[in-house]
Amino acid sequence: MNTVATHTASQGGAPLLEIDNLRIAFDTPQGRTEAVRGVSLRMGRERLAVVGESGSGKSITFRSLLGLLPASASVSADRMRLEGQDLLGLDARAQRALRGRRIGMVVQDPRQGLDPLMTIGRQLAEMLRLHGKVPRQGVRQRVRDLLAEVHIREPDRVADLYPHQVSGGMAQRAMLAMMLSAEPDLLIADEATSALDAVVRHHMLALIDEQVRLRGMGLILISHDLDLVARYADRVIVMYAGRVMEELPAGGMALAATHPYTRGLMACRPSLDHLGEALPVLERDPAWQN
Numbered sequence: 001m002n003t004v005a006t007h008t009a010s011q012g013g014a015p016l017l018e019i020d021n022l023r024i025a026f027d028t029p030q031g032r033t034e035a036v037r038g039v040s041l042r043m044g045r046e047r048l049a050v051v052g053e054s055g056s057g058k059s060i061t062f063r064s065l066l067g068l069l070p071a072s073a074s075v076s077a078d079r080m081r082l083e084g085q086d087l088l089g090l091d092a093r094a095q096r097a098l099r100g101r102r103i104g105m106v107v108q109d110p111r112q113g114l115d116p117l118m119t120i121g122r123q124l125a126e127m128l129r130l131h132g133k134v135p136r137q138g139v140r141q142r143v144r145d146l147l148a149e150v151h152i153r154e155p156d157r158v159a160d161l162y163p164h165q166v167s168g169g170m171a172q173r174a175m176l177a178m179m180l181s182a183e184p185d186l187l188i189a190d191e192a193t194s195a196l197d198a199v200v201r202h203h204m205l206a207l208i209d210e211q212v213r214l215r216g217m218g219l220i221l222i223s224h225d226l227d228l229v230a231r232y233a234d235r236v237i238v239m240y241a242g243r244v245m246e247e248l249p250a251g252g253m254a255l256a257a258t259h260p261y262t263r264g265l266m267a268c269r270p271s272l273d274h275l276g277e278a279l280p281v282l283e284r285d286p287a288w289q290n
């Protein structure tokens with residue numbers, strides 16, 4: 001299956017995100033390789049997870065929305081729209097504006113998204129000024145509020161710290177606060193928690209979840225962790241070799257999975273109930289590539 005048919009319309013009629021027949025190829029010294037091969041999906045202000053093995057095209061599919069691919073990538077699609085706004089053919093400036101305002105992205109290494117030379121508070125203040133959503137005299141208070149909204153307990157103290165002075169979990173919260181400062185419609189969390197330990201990971205996902213619900217945003221959760229996905233997503237798309245193999249409700253994933261690749265993915269999950277037992281090897285069929 002290559003098209004995610006479920007169509008959850010967002011307010012105003014148009015779906016939050018529509019992608020039809022997205023293709024991404026890279027020019028490499030060995031020739032051209034097609035990494036994404038005709039992905040189509042629609043989503044509303046819901047929580048959509050994207051799973052699939054390494055290299056299946058999860059990250060680049062959603063990075064392409066933001067123009068975050070290297071120059072060696074060629075992107076084409078029949079349609080790519082955010083609430084009806086055409087994302088194809090935007091120039092670099094318009095793409096930056098979109099990235100800043102309507103789509104936020106939280107990545108695995110928060111320090112990638114934070115400037116090491118600026119305190120967290122100053123970075124947040126600059127973002128707020130850039131988006132012009134808060135009057136000048138209100139910026140300081142808004143910085144404090146945003147840090148408190150991501151459950152940072154001593155916002156004034158943390159605002160004065162540089163990214164290297166805080167823990168990984170705290171840096172991710174700060175990055176989330178930066179993204180939220182623009183009041184985006186769609187948040188992309190790309191393996192946002194995999195660099196953290198299990199407890200901190202759940203806290204971060206729970207925080208993202210809370211903010212997504214409070215603000216009525218759409219969430220795209222790109223992850224390898226099927227247990228996290230079952231907990232924090234409504235729907236799941238499963239990618240393999242640059243295509244969408246199937247779409248499932250997150251809750252009943254194991255029951256609903258029909259594609260042998262997805263069933264294999266489920267079976268290969270480590271479980272506390274079977275500690276010490278060998279995991280099955282994920283088998284692949286060349287026919288799935290077609």
Ligand SMILES: Nc1ncnc2c1ncn2[C@@H]1O[C@H](COP(=O)(O)OP(=O)(O)OP(=O)(O)O)[C@@H](O)[C@H]1O
Pocket residue numbers: 026028035052053054055056057058059060061070072
């Ligand atoms: N700059 C690049 N040049 C050539 N190929 C690339 C480049 N970036 C990504 N690719 C290829 O695109 C494919 C998809 O990459 P992508 O990062 O989207 O995978 P992924 O599913 O997100 O994997 P992971 O879970 O490991 O992050 C991979 O096969 C990768 O080799």
